[in-house]
Structure formats: structure tokens, C-alpha cells
Amino acid sequence: xxWDDVTFDLAFVxxxxxxxxxxxxxxxxxxxxxxxxxxxxxxxxxxxxQRREIARAIGPIWEANHVWLIFVIVLTFTVFPPVFSTVxxxxxxxxxxxxxxITFRGGAFVFRAYAxxxxxxxxxxxxxxxxxxxxxxxxxxxxxxxxASGDIRLEGGSVTSSLITPWLSPFPIVIGLLALVTCAYLAxxxxxxxxxxxxxxxxxxxxxxxxxxFTFLSLIAFPLTRGEAPVxxxxxxxxEIVTIVPIAILAAAGSGLCVLTRxxxxxxxxxxxxxxxxxxxxxxxxxxxxxxxxxxxxxxxASDAMLKAAxxxxxxxxxxLAPALYLLFKIFKGxxxxxxxxYGASTGELH
Amino acid sequence: MxxxxxxxxxxxxxxxxxxxxxxxxxxTLSDLAAARWQMGTSLGFHIIFAALGIGLxxxxxxxxxxxxxxxxxAWLALARRWSKAFAILFAVGAVxxxxxSFELGLLWxxxxxxxxxxxxxxxxxxxxxxxxxxxxxxxxxxxxxHLTPVMHWLxxxxxxxxxxxxxxxxxxxxxxxxxxxxxxxxNGEVVNVDPIAAMFNDAWFQQALHMTLxxxxxxxxxxxxIYAFGYLCGRRDRYHTSALKxxxxxxxxxxxxxxxxxxxxxxxxxxxQPVKFAALEGHFETDTNxxxxxxxxxxxxxxxxxxxxxxxxxxxxxxxxxxxxxxKGLNAYPLNEQPDPRPVxxxxxxxxxxxxxxxxxxxxxxxxxxxxxxxxPTRWQLRALVALTPAGFIAIEAGxxxxxxxxxxxxxxxxxxxxxxxxxxxxxxxxxxxxxxLYAILAVALTWLLLRLAKTPPPIDQPPPYLAPExxxxxxxxxxxx
Numbered sequence: 001x002x003w004d005d006v007t008f009d010l011a012f013v014x015x016x017x018x019x020x021x022x023x024x025x026x027x028x029x030x031x032x033x034x035x036x037x038x039x040x041x042x043x044x045x046x047x048x049x050q051r052r053e054i055a056r057a058i059g060p061i062w063e064a065n066h067v068w069l070i071f072v073i074v075l076t077f078t079v080f081p082p083v084f085s086t087v088x089x090x091x092x093x094x095x096x097x098x099x100x101x102i103t104f105r106g107g108a109f110v111f112r113a114y115a116x117x118x119x120x121x122x123x124x125x126x127x128x129x130x131x132x133x134x135x136x137x138x139x140x141x142x143x144x145x146x147x148a149s150g151d152i153r154l155e156g157g158s159v160t161s162s163l164i165t166p167w168l169s170p171f172p173i174v175i176g177l178l179a180l181v182t183c184a185y186l187a188x189x190x191x192x193x194x195x196x197x198x199x200x201x202x203x204x205x206x207x208x209x210x211x212x213x214f215t216f217l218s219l220i221a222f223p224l225t226r227g228e229a230p231v232x233x234x235x236x237x238x239x240e241i242v243t244i245v246p247i248a249i250l251a252a253a254g255s256g257l258c259v260l261t262r263x264x265x266x267x268x269x270x271x272x273x274x275x276x277x278x279x280x281x282x283x284x285x286x287x288x289x290x291x292x293x294x295x296x297x298x299x300x301x302a303s304d305a306m307l308k309a310a311x312x313x314x315x316x317x318x319x320x321l322a323p324a325l326y327l328l329f330k331i332f333k334g335x336x337x338x339x340x341x342x343y344g345a346s347t348g349e350l351h
Numbered sequence: 352m353x354x355x356x357x358x359x360x361x362x363x364x365x366x367x368x369x370x371x372x373x374x375x376x377x378x379t380l381s382d383l384a385a386a387r388w389q390m391g392t393s394l395g396f397h398i399i400f401a402a403l404g405i406g407l408x409x410x411x412x413x414x415x416x417x418x419x420x421x422x423x424x425a426w427l428a429l430a431r432r433w434s435k436a437f438a439i440l441f442a443v444g445a446v447x448x449x450x451x452s453f454e455l456g457l458l459w460x461x462x463x464x465x466x467x468x469x470x471x472x473x474x475x476x477x478x479x480x481x482x483x484x485x486x487x488x489x490x491x492x493x494x495x496x497h498l499t500p501v502m503h504w505l506x507x508x509x510x511x512x513x514x515x516x517x518x519x520x521x522x523x524x525x526x527x528x529x530x531x532x533x534x535x536x537x538n539g540e541v542v543n544v545d546p547i548a549a550m551f552n553d554a555w556f557q558q559a560l561h562m563t564l565x566x567x568x569x570x571x572x573x574x575x576x577i578y579a580f581g582y583l584c585g586r587r588d589r590y591h592t593s594a595l596k597x598x599x600x601x602x603x604x605x606x607x608x609x610x611x612x613x614x615x616x617x618x619x620x621x622x623x624q625p626v627k628f629a630a631l632e633g634h635f636e637t638d639t640n641x642x643x644x645x646x647x648x649x650x651x652x653x654x655x656x657x658x659x660x661x662x663x664x665x666x667x668x669x670x671x672x673x674x675x676x677x678x679k680g681l682n683a684y685p686l687n688e689q690p691d692p693r694p695v696x697x698x699x700x701x702x703x704x705x706x707x708x709x710x711x712x713x714x715x716x717x718x719x720x721x722x723x724x725x726x727x728p729t730r731w732q733l734r735a736l737v738a739l740t741p742a743g744f745i746a747i748e749a750g751x752x753x754x755x756x757x758x759x760x761x762x763x764x765x766x767x768x769x770x771x772x773x774x775x776x777x778x779x780x781x782x783x784x785x786x787x788x789l790y791a792i793l794a795v796a797l798t799w800l801l802l803r804l805a806k807t808p809p810p811i812d813q814p815p816p817y818l819a820p821e822x823x824x825x826x827x828x829x830x831x832x833x
Contacts, residue, residue: 060489060492060493070449077471081467096785103447107793111797114439115803303541317475321486324482332489347816348430
């Protein structure tokens with residue numbers, strides 16, 4: 001069996017929760033980045049309408065979606081402290097770039113929303129928002145590629161590898177680009193569900209383009225994995241070739257097909273499944289490593305007392321979080337998607 | 352092992368300064384200083400938004416609640432205006448908070464590797480509280496036309512509660528650095544971790560109380576100053592009067608509570624962090640019947656605080672209840688185990704001075720209105736309130752310098768030195784410069800936007816933005832049919 005070497009202990013459970021956090025950040029936060037990407041590539045006669053629509057769609061929810069990243073960070077340093085310190089050191093440079101990107105993305109989004117009556121502020125901050133939304137997911141993907149590649153090395157708890165090459169080489173760059181088009185695809189498909197008429201056709205076209213680019217990039221990434229991320233390559237062949245890989249391909253193809261045939265709700269569902277499966281596949285392929293090849297789940301796990309306390313915190317937290325999230329999406333993403341102020345401004349006081 | 356290393360490095364480093372043994376692990380003096388400056392700048396920036404994130408939701412909920420009770424449209428206009436300002440402030444707070452959560456690892460990887468597995472629980476709890484705050488804030492800010500008046504008001508309550516809770520959780524983690532608990536060190540290894548004991552360490556309550564009250568006080572005075580300014584410019588309408596009256600009263604109540612909480616905190620520090628206490632009082636020579644030094648400038652070379660005003664015996668009374676209490680001075684401790692008393696003493700003077708001024712001004716304003724039986728602040732009271740607009744935030748920054756710089760050279764009191772926690776990644780000055788520039792850009796954009804908002808007329812004559820009860824019923828029945 002492909003899972004014979006997996007130990008289902010408390011550390012594994014936390015690994016699974018960490019993965020869940022990453023998946024939720026990808027499908028929620030990733031789509032918000034995707035919105036910014038399509039703001040950058042807005043074109044055609046409805047250019048400004050596309051931008052308004054993107055801002056409207058993400059306005060009420062992007063801050064909540066962003067918290068999934070905080071969740072992942074906090075979980076990592078609480079439950080797997082050495083992973084946090086290692087990643088923070090080895091990926092110091094890309095993480096700093098991500099921080100600048102996240103700051104400008106969020107800041108520029110609100111600055112544009114509340115000064116959108118001034119052309120200069122609107123276009124200036126809009127451009128900052130769009131560029132930051134495009135760069136950040138690439139660098140996030142590069143970090144993921146670096147962790148998977150096995151190029152981050154540790155000796156006696158200290159990082160011995162270069163501060164640059166693990167994330168700035170062909171494999172992580174391709175993974176970064178894959179992250180970019182994934183965000184773009186998610187956003188385009190979500191926007192298809194929420195729009196009608198010509199605008200929907202615009203986003204449908206964008207979904208198809210990003211789907212095609214994704215296919216092309218994954219055809220490059222696949223053979224590259226063999227030499228550049230051998231642990232992932234082996235894990236993929238040993239554990240997943242008859243399970244996750246074919247299901248993920250089916251979900252991806254199905255989602256694309258649904259966009260083509262205009263079944264957008266189904267396309268959205270399959271797109272989420274596909275992203276979740278890719279990330280799950282990545283995690284299981286590199287199991288038992290959290291950072292390939294020097295740090296495993298069990299080596300990195302905090303004390304048992306901490307793992308138990310943290311698990312209780314997550315269970316209690318989830319009891320509050322789940323209904324709150326349901327309410328948020330029910331109100332703003334239900335039958336009648338939310339109307340917001342221009343460019344995603346809040347609705348308490350409209351000009 | 353860590354503690355032995357800590358001790359050895361501590362012996363090697365120069366006393367009483369930020370210097371660091373450059374031969375240790377390649378980290379240089381400038382990298383440690385730069386990392387500290389970067390962390391300080393980031394925290395100093397974020398703490399303002401964190402305080403507003405605690406204080407503003409409460410004010411919004413109070414104002415909207417008063418509108419629902421009285422029907423006075425000025426309250427609704429205030430709630431709407433505050434919610435708009437908060438929409439901008441919260442976003443900046445969310446991103447600057449994100450920077451901090453990363454910087455814990457980027458700047459202090461060894462601290463996080465050591466502390467994460469002990470003190471992670473309040474951080475995790477804070478994550479959830481922040482989540483709830485962000486979700487309900489989304490509902491509150493964007494849900495005006497989606498919800499009935501009462502439902503909308505109700506959606507603001509979790510924002511206020513979760514905002515306060517997330518502050519309390521983060522402060523609990525900080526309190527652990529002052530009062531480490533919930534673990535043992537056996538042969539250099541951390542064992543017997545008890546995350547609950549770590550979270551509810553000895554310092555958490557007094558620190559959480561002091562910080563939460565500080566957030567509310569700073570928000571109340573910060574907002575009161577804005578409306579006092581409008582009053583001075585002749586805008587003595589219902590909108591400005593309602594806001595000013597409410598904020599000055601709340602401010603007075605909070606500032607008085609804060610004085611009591613400050614006393615509790617000072618006694619705690621006197622007992623548990625005597626070095627910090629000596630530094631914040633600028634007190635060098637151990638003695639009984641020690642006077643309280645007001646103002647002055649500690650001279651670490653001459654080992655005395657110059658130019659201060661002395662109140663005889665007062666420090667002994669404050670620390671232990673009577674003049675015979677012995678108060679240890681900085682000279683009782685090795686030089687490499689004490690902070691630079693200059694910023695700590697100055698920070699403490701600024702914090703207490705501003706706190707007392709806030710009590711005085713708000714008491715004076717409330718008292719004359721009460722005597723005159725109507726709210727009519729004088730020009731001098733208004734000017735004083737305008738001058739106090741940033742006072743609460745300056746006091747927060749000053750108090751934070753007292754507690755953080757006052758703990759130096761330790762990052763975890765008596766367990767880990769700051770210099771041993773710093774990252775080995777070189778070029779920290781460049782990172783510090785880059786992030787400082789980032790904060791400057793944010794600050795300029797934000798200030799411009801808020802000033803622009805302040806200049807637009809208040810939404811006092813706009814119709815209520817709520818979902819009308821009839822259309823709520825219609826929507827419900829439509830949903831039931833659909």
C-alpha cells in the first residue's frame with residue numbers, strides 16, 4: 001500500500017491541519033490575488049467595468065481570506081517551531097518580498113476604494129494593487145518550490161544552504177508561475193459565477209486562457225520535478241500515481257470543460273477540488289518531510305502538551321469560525337452577490 | 352544548553368549597551384541594532400492600528416446603539432463616519448500585523464524556535480479572534496444595506512469583543528517574555544511544557560488590563576480631539592456635540608481606570624522585574640525611604656538621575672506601601688544585566704505625565720459642564736482636548752518602550768538574551784531601511800485619506816442605509832419560494 005510508512009499520530013494531525021490552512025488560503029486568498037492579476041490585465045471596451053467588478057467581488061471578504069495566511073504562520077511556529085525558524089532564515093529574501101507585496105496589495109486596495117473619485121489616485125493605487133497582487137503569488141509559489149526542492153539544507157539546526165539559489169532557480173520559478181496562473185484561473189471562474197452578460201464572457205475568456213497556460217506550465221514542471229525535486233518525484237510515483245494524480249487531472253480537465261460549456265458553478269467546484277488535490281498531492285509526496293530533506297513532521301513537532309493544547313484551541317476556534325465564515329459568504333456571495341461602493345468601498349457612507 | 356550559551360555570551364558583551372560579541376555566529380553589532388530598530392519601528396507602527404482596532408469598534412457599536420435607542424440621526428451619522436474611517440485603518444492594521452507575524456521569524460528565528468512551542472497557544476487563539484474580527488467587520492462595513500438596523504448593530508458586537516480579545520491574547524504572549532512560565536530547563540533542554548500555564552503567566556492579567564484600557568483611552572481622546580477641533584472652528588452642531596460629549600465622558604472614566612491599572616502594573620514590576628523598575632524610576636542606589644524622581648535625565652556614567660524633582664519617600668511608598676520599604680537601585684545589578692535607563696525613564700515619565708493630563712483635562716471639561724448643567728466646553732478646554740489628540744497613542748508608545756526596552760538585555764526575562772535570538776541573515780540595515788520606507792508610504796497615504804475624509808461633510812442628512820424591514824420580509828419569502 002502506498003501509505004504504509006505514514007504514522008497517524010498527533011503531529012500528523014497537525015500536519016493535516018496545516019495543509020488544510022494552506023488549501024483554504026489558496027482557494028480564498030489565492031482568488032483575491034487572482035482578482036488583482038486580472039485588474040492588471042484588464043483590457044477591451046469593458047476594462048474599467050472589469051476592475052470595478054473585481055473590487056466589488058473581493059471588497060467584503062479579502063481581509064477575512066487573508067487571515068488564512070496568518071493561521072498558517074501561527075500554526076507553523078506553534079506546532080512546528082523549527083520549520084518556522086528555518087524557513088524564516090533560508091527564505092528571508094522572498095518572504096520579505098511577499099510582505100512588501102501583501103502590504104501594498106492590501107493598502108492600495110483600500111486607498112483606491114476611498115479615493116476612487118480622483119483619477120490619479122484611482123489609477124495610481126489601482127496599478128500598485130494590481131502589480132502587488134501579481135508578484136506576491138509568484139514569490140509564494142517560489143517559496144513552496146524551494147521547500148519541496150530539497151535545496152534548503154540544515155546542519156545542527158542552522159541553515160547552511162544559500163540564501164538565494166534554493167528559491168531562485170528553474171524549478172521554484174516554474175512553481176511560482178503555476179501559483180500565479182492558478183490564482184488567475186480561480187478568480188476568473190469565481191467571477192464568471194458572479195457576473196452576467198458581456199462581463200461574464202470577458203472572465204470566461206480569461207479562465208480559458210489561464211487554464212491553457214496552466215496546462216502548458218505543468219507540462220514543463222512535470223519533467224523538471226524529476227531532477228530538481230527528486231523527493232516529490234518519487235513520492236508522486238510511489239504514492240499517488242493511481243490515486244491523487246489522475247483525480248486531480250480529471251478535476252482540472254472537468255473544470256475547464258465546464259467553463260467551455262458555461263456550467264460555471266460546477267466549474268468553480270471542480271476548480272476548488274483541483275487546487276486542493278494539487279496541494280494535498282504535494283504534501284503527501286514529500287511526507288514525512290516538512291522541509292525536504294532535513295526536517296520531518298515528527299522531528300519538527302513541538303512537545304505533546306503543546307500539540308494537544310493547540311488542537312483544542314483549533315477545535316474551539318473552529319466552532320466559532322465555521323458559522324461566522326458561513327454567514328459572511330452567505331450574505332455576500334449568496335443568491336444576490338453583494339453590492340459595494342465604487343472599487344470595493346464599504347457601504348456605510350457612499351458619496 | 353541555550354542558557355549556558357546565553358550566559359557566556361552575556362559575559363563577553365560590553366556592559367549596559369546594545370553591543371554584541373561580533374565573533375559569535377557572524378552577527379555584528381549593526382545587524383542586532385538594525386533588527387531591534389526594525390522590530391521597534393514595526394511594532395510602533397502597528398500598535399497604533401491595533402489600539403484603534405480595539406477602541407473604534409466599541410465606539411461604533413455605542414454610537415449605533417444610541418441611534419437605535421434614541422432615533423437621533425447624529426448618532427447614526429457618527430457610526431457611519433467611524434465605520435468608514437475604520438475600514439481604512441483596519442486594512443492598514445491587518446497588513447502591518449502580517450508583517451509582524453513574519454518578522455518574529457525573520458528577525459528572531461532562535462527566539463521563535465525556543466518560544467513558539469511554549470507560548471504558541473495565545474498566538475493561535477489570537478489568530479481565531481482576529482479571524483472573527485475580520486469576518487464580522489466585513490459584515491458590518493459592507494452589510495449596511497443587507498441587514499435590518501438591529502441585525503447590523505448586532506454584527507458590530509463580535510467585532511468589538513474579538514478586537515479586545517485578540518489584543519489580550521497577544522499581550523499574554525508578550526507578558527510571558529516578562530514572566531516566563533510553563534516550562535522547565537533541564538540540561539539545557541526545554542521540558543515539561545505547559546501551554547496553559549505559559550499563557551496565564553503571572554504578568555498577563557495586569558499587562559492585558561493596562562493595554563486594553565490604553566487602547567480604549569487612546570481611541571476616545573484621539574477622536575475627542577477631532578470633534579473638539581470642529582467645535583473650535585464653530586461647528587457646534589448636534590453631530591459634533593453628541594460625539595464630543597460621549598467621547599470626553601468615556602475618556603474620563605477610562606483614564607481614571609487606567610491610573611488604577613497603572614498602579615497595579617507598577618507594583619507588579621517593582622516586585623517581579625526590579626531592574627526594570629529601577630530603570631523606569633531612574634533609581635541607581637539601593638536604599639530605604641527613597642524619593643520619587645519626577646522628570647530628570649538618568650546619566651548611566653555618573654550613575655545618577657540629574658535635574659529631576661524629588662518627592663521624599665514617595666518611591667518606597669509606591670513600591671511597598673510605606674517609607675521603610677527598600678527599593679533596589681540599578682547599581683545592585685551587574686552592568687550587563689540592566690537596560691539603558693534613559694529611554695526607559697523618559698518613556699515612563701511621558702506615559703504617566705500624559706495619563707495625568709488626560710484625567711485632568713477631561714475631568715475639568717466634564718465638571719464645568721455638570722456645574723453649568725449643559726455641555727458647553729470653554730475655548731481653553733477645547734484647545735487642551737485638541738492638543739491631547741495624539742496623547743493616548745504617544746502614551747502607548749512610551750509605555751511600550753518602558754516594558755520592552757526596560758526588559759533588555761533579555762528577550763525572555765532571565766532566559767534568553769536578545770543578541771542570541773537575532774537572525775544570522777546579514778544586511779539587516781538594508782531591510783530596516785526598506786521597511787521604514789514602506790511604513791512612511793503607508794503613513795503618508797493614510798493621513799492624506801483620513802484628512803480628506805474629515806473634510807467631507809458628515810452623512811447627517813443622508814437617509815438611513817439599512818435594509819428596510821419590509822424588503823427583508825420580501826426577501827425572506829422570496830427565498831422560501833425559491
